[in-house]
Amino acid sequence: MKTYIVGNWKLNFTVGEASIYLHKLLRKIPNYRDVEVVVAPSTIALQPLSLQIDRHKMKLCAQNAFYRDYGAFTGETSFSQLRGMVDYVIIGHSERRYILGENDKMIAKKVAAAVRNRVRPILCIGETESERAFGETADVIRDQLTGGLSEVADDDIEKIVIAYEPVWAISSVKGAKLASPDEIGEVVKLIRRVLTDIYGAKLAEKVPVLFGGSVNASNAGAYLMIPGVNGLLVGGASLILSEFADIIEVAKKVSQ
Numbered sequence: 001m002k003t004y005i006v007g008n009w010k011l012n013f014t015v016g017e018a019s020i021y022l023h024k025l026l027r028k029i030p031n032y033r034d035v036e037v038v039v040a041p042s043t044i045a046l047q048p049l050s051l052q053i054d055r056h057k058m059k060l061c062a063q064n065a066f067y068r069d070y071g072a073f074t075g076e077t078s079f080s081q082l083r084g085m086v087d088y089v090i091i092g093h094s095e096r097r098y099i100l101g102e103n104d105k106m107i108a109k110k111v112a113a114a115v116r117n118r119v120r121p122i123l124c125i126g127e128t129e130s131e132r133a134f135g136e137t138a139d140v141i142r143d144q145l146t147g148g149l150s151e152v153a154d155d156d157i158e159k160i161v162i163a164y165e166p167v168w169a170i171s172s173v174k175g176a177k178l179a180s181p182d183e184i185g186e187v188v189k190l191i192r193r194v195l196t197d198i199y200g201a202k203l204a205e206k207v208p209v210l211f212g213g214s215v216n217a218s219n220a221g222a223y224l225m226i227p228g229v230n231g232l233l234v235g236g237a238s239l240i241l242s243e244f245a246d247i248i249e250v251a252k253k254v255s256q
């Protein structure tokens, strides 16, 4: 399996800044066949960047889209509009769950809409600090995973990427802490078990599982060495070109 490095730019960069960043990143990194580099700019930058990106080197990812393909949904962008323009979409990010009020039902519809429109979903799941403190991590992971995948048929599970992002480890969260490889390894094992229960071991093995939470160039190697971790979802550090390029280099070394 490839190693996935996904940069989530969140609500940062103007279209011009995003374009300059992409230009520099494309010049800086070679075409690594075993590392899937993915960048997720704001929706407004997707169209121009889709014309600029070299898809041999990296892929384009939306940060969100709506689950209906067209209609009276003011302010939304559909997967049918993004079809062909982007390769991936982040769905169920904790910022959308807890700031924008998305629930598992809505997330499941978005996953289904993405698959229907040939956009590969990166389904984010993860417990909050208090859920972990109350011993609810396994239940939260199971619920978010089964909920988010509830409309995904066996034939489509290979198209899904899962990102485990403990909310308490995300750098922008107040008092964020670094997750330990043991803590991550345990949840990644659980994710694979739940996938196996639903889809069987053979299909479950094909689903990449990424980790996200305060990843930078110094800790990326340790996180990528955790058994079962197939890549990283990077927020803050992906905004710094040299740092993101270094993470890609680390992924290249680890995947050799």
Ligand code: PEP
Residues within 6 Å of the ligand: 008, 165, 169, 170, 171, 172, 212, 213, 214, 215, 233, 234, 235, 236, 237
């Ligand atoms: C994220 O929000 O998806 C994330 C992983 O952010 P950071 O790397 O900044 O913790």
